[in-house]
Every structure is written in structure tokens, then in C-alpha cells.
Amino acid sequence: MTDTRMRQGRAALAFSFLVQGVAFALLVTRIPAVQERYGISDALLPAFLAAVPALAGVGSVVTERVVRRVAPSLVLRWAQPVVLLALLAVGIGQGMSQIALALAVFGLAVGALDASMNMLGVSLQRAYGRSIMLGFHAAYSLGGIAGASLAWLGAHGGWALGVSYAPVVGVVLPLALAGSRWYVDAATGPVGEAGGTASGRGVAFAVLLPFCLVMSFAYIGDSTVSNWSAKYLQDVLGSSEQTATVPYNVYMVMTLLGRTLGDLGVRRFGAAAVVRAGAVLAAAGFALVAGAPGAAAGMAGFTLLGLGLCVLVPQTFAAAGRIGFEKGGPAGSDAAVARLNVFNYVGFLVGSPLVGVIGDAWSYRGAMLVPMVLVLVTVGYARSFGGTGGRYGDGHERARAADVGRDGHRL
Numbered sequence: 521m522t523d524t525r526m527r528q529g530r531a532a533l534a535f536s537f538l539v540q541g542v543a544f545a546l547l548v549t550r551i552p553a554v555q556e557r558y559g560i561s562d563a564l565l566p567a568f569l570a571a572v573p574a575l576a577g578v579g580s581v582v583t584e585r586v587v588r589r590v591a592p593s594l595v596l597r598w599a600q601p602v603v604l605l606a607l608l609a610v611g612i613g614q615g616m617s618q619i620a621l622a623l624a625v626f627g628l629a630v631g632a633l634d635a636s637m638n639m640l641g642v643s644l645q646r647a648y649g650r651s652i653m654l655g656f657h658a659a660y661s662l663g664g665i666a667g668a669s670l671a672w673l674g675a676h677g678g679w680a681l682g683v684s685y686a687p688v689v690g691v692v693l694p695l696a697l698a699g700s701r702w703y704v705d706a707a708t709g710p711v712g713e714a715g716g717t718a719s720g721r722g723v724a725f726a727v728l729l730p731f732c733l734v735m736s737f738a739y740i741g742d743s744t745v746s747n748w749s750a751k752y753l754q755d756v757l758g759s760s761e762q763t764a765t766v767p768y769n770v771y772m773v774m775t776l777l778g779r780t781l782g783d784l785g786v787r788r789f790g791a792a793a794v795v796r797a798g799a800v801l802a803a804a805g806f807a808l809v810a811g812a813p814g815a816a817a818g819m820a821g822f823t824l825l826g827l828g829l830c831v832l833v834p835q836t837f838a839a840a841g842r843i844g845f846e847k848g849g850p851a852g853s854d855a856a857v858a859r860l861n862v863f864n865y866v867g868f869l870v871g872s873p874l875v876g877v878i879g880d881a882w883s884y885r886g887a888m889l890v891p892m893v894l895v896l897v898t899v900g901y902a903r904s905f906g907g908t909g910g911r912y913g914d915g916h917e918r919a920r921a922a923d924v925g926r927d928g929h930r931l
Contacts, residue, residue: 525702525704526644526647526648526704528702528704529640529644529702529703529704530644530648530652531699531702532699532700532701532702532703533637533640533641533644533656533703534655534656534659535659535695535696535699536596536600536637536696536699536700536703537637537641537656537657537659537660537663538659538660538662538663538666539600539604539663539692539695539696540600540603540630540633540634540637540660540663541659541660541661541662541663541664541665541666541667542663542664542666542667542670542688542692543603543604543607543663543667543692544630544664544667545663545664545665545666545667545668545670545671546607546667546670546671546684546685546688547607547610547626548746549667549668549671549672550671550674550675550681550684551565551569553675553681554610554619554681557619557680557681558613558615558616558619559616560616560619568619568620568623570869571623571624571627572623572626572627572630573627573864573865573868573869574627574865574869575624575627575628575631576627576628576630576631576634576864576865577631577862577865577866578627578628578631579627579628579629579630579631579632579633579635580631580632580634580635580858580859580861580862580864580865581631581858581859581862582628582631582632583595583631583632583635583636583858584635584854584855584858584859586632587636587639587851587854587858588851591705592635592636592639592640592643592705592854593636593640593700593703593704593705595632595635595636596632596633596636596637596640596700596703597697597700597703599629599632599633599636600629600633600696600700601693601696601697602625602629603626603629603630603633604689604692604693604696605689605693606622606623606625606626606629607626607685607689608682608685608686608689609621609622609625610622610623610626610681610685611680611681611682611683611684611685611686612681612682612685612686631861631865634861634864635857635858635861637656638837638841638857638861639841639853639854639857639858640703640704640705641653641656641837641838642837642838642841642842642845642853642857643704643705643841643850643853644704645838645841646841646842646845646853647704650783650787651782651783651786651787651791651838652783653783653834653835653837653838654779654780654782654783654786654830654831654834654835655779655780655783656834657779657830657833657834658776658779658780658782661772661775661776661779661830662776664772665769665772665773665776667688668769668772670684670688671684723840723843723844723847723848723852723855723856723859725859727843727847728840728843728856728859728860730901730904731836731839731840731860731901731904732859732860732863733863733897733898733901734795734832734836734898734901735832735833735836735860735863735864735866735867736863736866736867736870737832737867737891737894737895737897737898738829738832738833738836738867738895738898739833739863739864739865739866739867739868739871740867740870740871740874740891740894741802741806741825741829741871741891741894741895742829742867742868742871743867743868743870743871743872744871744872744875744888744891745767745768745771745822745825745826745829746768747871747872747875748872748875748876748879748884748887749764749767749768749771749822750764750765750767750768751764751884752809752818752884752888753766753767753815753818753819755884756818756884756885757812757814757815757818758814758815759815759818763815766819767818767819767822768822770819770822770823770826771822771823771825771826772826773826774823774824774825774826774827774830775826775827775829775830776830777826777827778798778826778827778828778830778831779830779831779834782794782830782831782834785797785831786835790906791835791838791839791905791906792902792903792904792905792906793902794831794835795831795832795835795836795898795901795902795905796899796902797828797831798827798828798829798830798831798832798835799828799832799895799896799898799899799902800828800896800899801824801825801827801828802824802825802828802829802832802892802895803828803892803893803895803896803899804824804828805821805822805823805824805825805826805827805828806821806825806888806889806891806892806895807821807889807892808820808821808824809821809822809825809888810885810886810888810889810892811885828895829895832895832898833864835905836860836905837857837860837861839904839905839906840856840857840860841853841856841857842906843856844856844857871891874887874890875887875888875890875891878890
């Protein structure tokens with residue numbers, strides 16, 4: 521029964537990650553259509569785009585407080601439908617005030633969703649006693665590929681946003697709600713009463729600082745690829761418009777592949793070694809992109825970036841959650857994950873403007889060296905991730921964590 525419930529919880533959470541990948545990709549890949557539908561000017565668009573991650577950071581901070589009283593699974597169960605309904609509202613709204621409200625709700629709910637998903641992922645990994653976090657993020661990557669593919673179909677067919685979004689929301693929302701009853705919490709009391717131990721201590725920011733920096737650097741790298749790869753290939757490396765669309769797709773596929781296999785690497789070599797290797801691969805990818813003589817070499821660089829960057833974020837959540845648990849039990853783990861999640865959005869907000877400013881002031885080749893240096897800094901922090909062979913804690917801690925399967929509760 522214990523193993524069955526943990527497997528059910530793992531599958532349900534993986535599906536939640538996948539759904540979130542679909543939803544986010546459907547939004548960000550149709551930004552031009554959103555802009556056209558609502559008549560958002562080029563000058564105003566950056567403000568709308570920046571508002572989403574900024575409000576997501578607020579949602580993550582609020583979630584840290586909420587899970588002191590309710591279980592993370594309860595937050596996740598209701599945040600995900602809100603994200604999907606907000607996405608639908610983006611597609612069917614009529615005026616500027618409606619799109620502003622829809623994006624605001626989307627941002628706040630995404631912050632709560634990201635924080636609670638990773639809280640549950642960290643607690644399940646602790647219960648399993650081995651690395652499984654990369655698998656959850658692989659599901660997110662798969663969802664992103666599916667969402668981008670659906671968005672391409674909608675754009676290619678000239679479908680209205682509402683027509684593109686409504687069938688997806690109509691299918692995945694009830695499935696997500698049905699799956700949410702199988703979420704497994706680390707809480708020892710009934711779901712809805714407490715998200716952790718009331719006596720759990722907070723984690724000092726100084727302890728989390730290395731992980732916050734790694735998270736920011738990883739998302740600066742990721743946002744560089746998502747926002748600049750097509751422009752870089754076309755304007756700097758002289759590719760065709762069609763070829764310029766390839767690097768991001770390759771990057772996403774490599775991200776999926778790296779995360780699918782990454783847990784095996786953590787179990788075999790340890791988290792620190794995997795983080796170190798990922799950072800070196802990512803830096804090599806940026807170096808190759810910066811020095812690429814043509815489009816083929818540039819695409820090879822973006823391929824390396826996908827394999828390297830993909831391991832950093834899941835392992836950062838896992839390491840911060842482990843340290844939070846050591847300091848304050850399940851409540852300490854949840855607090856650490858929520859605080860760390862804010863730096864996801866910090867990196868996203870900083871990355872794209874940073875490359876743009878340096879590219880305009882100097883060169884876009886030179887701009888690619890900045891995220892290269894930042895991910896190289898991650899190599900120096902790799903020792904903070906600890907762990908060898910994928911083991912998490914001693915037998916006593918693993919036995920305590922396994923109580924999730926016996927005493928955890930489903931929604």
C-alpha cells in the first residue's frame with residue numbers, strides 16, 4: 521500500500537508538471553497573437569511580459585505563508601485550474617483591462633503552482649530516498665514541446681486564440697483535477713490542516729544563497745535561449761527564417777532527454793557531479809554559440825545548452841529542500857523551496873533584457889559570453905549540492921520520509 525500510494529502520487533505530480541508545461545508554452549509561443557488581438561503596442565508589451573514573472577514571484581512568497589496552514593497539495597490542486605482558466609481568459613478576452621487582469625491572475629497562480637509542485641516533488645524524492653526530481657521536470661519539458669506544437673498548429677491554421685486554447689483547457693483541466701486526489705504530502709496531519717510541522721524553523725538566507733544564485737543563473741541562460749536564439753541565428757549567423765526556428769526546438773528536445781536520463785546520473789555519480797557537468801556543458805554551449813562561424817555550429821551550441829542547463833533547476837530545488845528539511849523538517853523544506861522559486865523569476869526577468877542591452881551596446885556575440893560566465897560560476901557552487909550516488913540522508917531520515925506513504929493523505 522505504501523509503495524502504491526507513492527507511485528500514484530509520483531504519477532499524478534508528473535502529470536501536473538506536464539500540464540503546466542503545456543499551459544506556459546501555449547501562452548509564450550503565441551505572444552504575437554496576444555499582442556495583435558488586444559492591440560498592445562511594442563512599447564507596452566515588455567511591461568505586460570515582465571508583469572507575469574514579477575507577480576509569479578509574489579505568488580511564490582504568498583504560498584510560503586499559506587502552506588504553514590494548509591497542505592501544498594491543496595494549493596496545487598486549486599492553483600492549476602486557475603492557471604488554465606486564466607490562459608483561456610487570455611484567449612477570449614476583449615479589452616485591455618481584461619488581458620491585464622487575465623495575465624495578473626495567470627502570474628500569481630503560476631507562482632503558487634510552481635512553488636507547490638516543487639514542494640511536493642522534493643518531499644516525494646525524500647520519501648523515495650533517491651533522485652526523481654529530474655523526472656518531474658522532464659514531464660514539464662515534454663509538456664512544453666506539446667504546447668509549442670499545439671501553438672504552431674493554431675498559428676499555422678490561423679485559429680483564434682480562444683479556439684486554440686479552449687479544447688486544451690477543456691481536456692486537461694478535468695484530468696488535472698481528477699489526478700490531484702492522488703497527490704501525496706509530506707505533512708503528517710490530515711490534508712488541509714497543516715502543510716508541515718508547526719515547529720519547523722526557517723532557513724537563513726545565507727544558507728540558501730548559493731542555490732538562489734544557481735537558480736538565477738540557470739534561468740538567465742534559459743531565457744537567453746528562448747528569447748534570442750532565433751534572432752541570433754538569423755541576424756548574427758545569417759540563417760534563413762525557417763532555420764532560425766530550429767534551435768529552440770532542439771534545445772527543448774535536449775532538455776527533455778537530459779532530464780529523462782539525469783536522475784540515473786545523480787544516482788550513479790551524485791548531485792554535485794551532475795550539477796558540475798551540466799554547468800560545464802552549458803558554458804561550452806554558450807562559448808560555441810558566441811564563436812560560431814555559421815548556423816550549423818550555432819545549433820550545435822544550443823544543443824549543448826539544452827543538455828547542460830536542464831539539470832540545474834531540478835537539482836537546485838532538491839538540494840535546497842533537503843537543507844530546509846534538515847533545518848526545520850517538512851515546513852523548513854517547503855519554505856526553502858518557495859523562497860528559491862522566487863529566483864526562477866528573477867533570472868527570467870534579468871536574462872532577456874541583459875542580452876538585449878549588451879547586444880545593442882556591444883555585440884550579440886559578446887552578449888552570449890555573459891550567461892557563459894554566470895553558468896561557469898555555478899561550478900564553484902556545485903559542492904553545496906552534496907550527496908553521492910543519489911542517497912538522501914541516513915536510514916533514519918529515509919524511514920521518516922517513507923511515512924508519507926503510510927500517513928500522507930490524498931485529496
